[in-house]
Amino acid sequence: MINLSEITPINIFFAWLSLVSITLFLWITFTLKRTHQKIKDIKELEEKKWKDLEDSAQRDYQEIISAANKKAQEIILRSTEIRQESLTSLQDSVNELMKAQNEAIKEISSAVSDKYEKLASQINEDNIKLLINIYKDIESSAKLDFAKYRQIIQKQTFEAEKIAEQRIKEEYEKLEIEIREARGKRLEELKTNINNIILNISKDVISKSLDISDHEELIIDALEKAKKEEIL
């Protein structure tokens, strides 16, 4: 419930102000929305126009390209024909030139050939003479060297023979000494063996030939000698 005592002019003013403000806000909002729609439409229209313009430009471009191609083909065709004609003419000229040049070369070549043939012959003769001289030098040098080598080899062979002879002599002497020593040693061993055999036989014979009285005599004799030598 509204208390009437509270309705004052200030309150009424604030209520009016609020109403006016809301109305103003709604109007502004509506206006902005409409303006925005208009801008959108204008933008779409503008895009459409640009697209049409582009399409048109594309078409023009195609037409220009096509015309240019056609023109270029015509030019190429024409230039090919011209070149064919020029080539034929040029070939003929070249052929004539080559023929003339060949003949000139033949003439020059013939002259040069004669000159160089003579020169080569001269050089050949000189070379043969030089080679003959070199061979003669080599031959004389080889003969000289051969004589020297022969002398050296003869000398070395002679010395080697001498050394070998000396060595053989030495070895022979050494061997003779060794044989003599071995023979002497063997003979000595043989003599010792014979001596031992005779000794053993003698001992055996003497031992068997002794009787008790002989033993007694020998023992007493040993004691006598020991006393004489002052061992006892």
Add this chain to the structure above:
Amino acid sequence: MDNSSILKLIRTTEEKEESISLIKSLLENNYKNRLTAEFESSSPFLGNLWNYISSKITKFEGNRLEIEKYLNSVLVKIQDQKTLKITLAIKPSGKLVDTITNWAQKNLSEEIIFDIEVDPRIIGGAIIISNKGEFADFSLLKKIDNIFSSKKAEILQ
């Protein structure tokens, strides 16, 4: 007290050992003559030795002190006897042992006994080693070796 007679009975080291054994046995058995038969039968030497000792003991007429004194003096004398080592080519008979013992008694100034070894390799004669350690080889082996060494060349010709 004269013990020289008993020492003359002992000729070799073997007999010396037997004598020592007999006297020790008598001392241990109170000089009883119950071992007489055993000694006599074991060897002629022991029989003779026992006879000699028992004749001496009888003279003491049972005086144990004198008997013991006598036996101990004999034992010492036997143990102190000098030895001559002699190597022979044959095992000596009793006669041969007597011969060399007699020679020693006649020719040497002191009583000695022979330590006899047998080595047939020496052929004959004797090798003597005195109690001073002096060595003398009078064997036939040595003589023959000397002859063969000095006359080897002649023998082998």
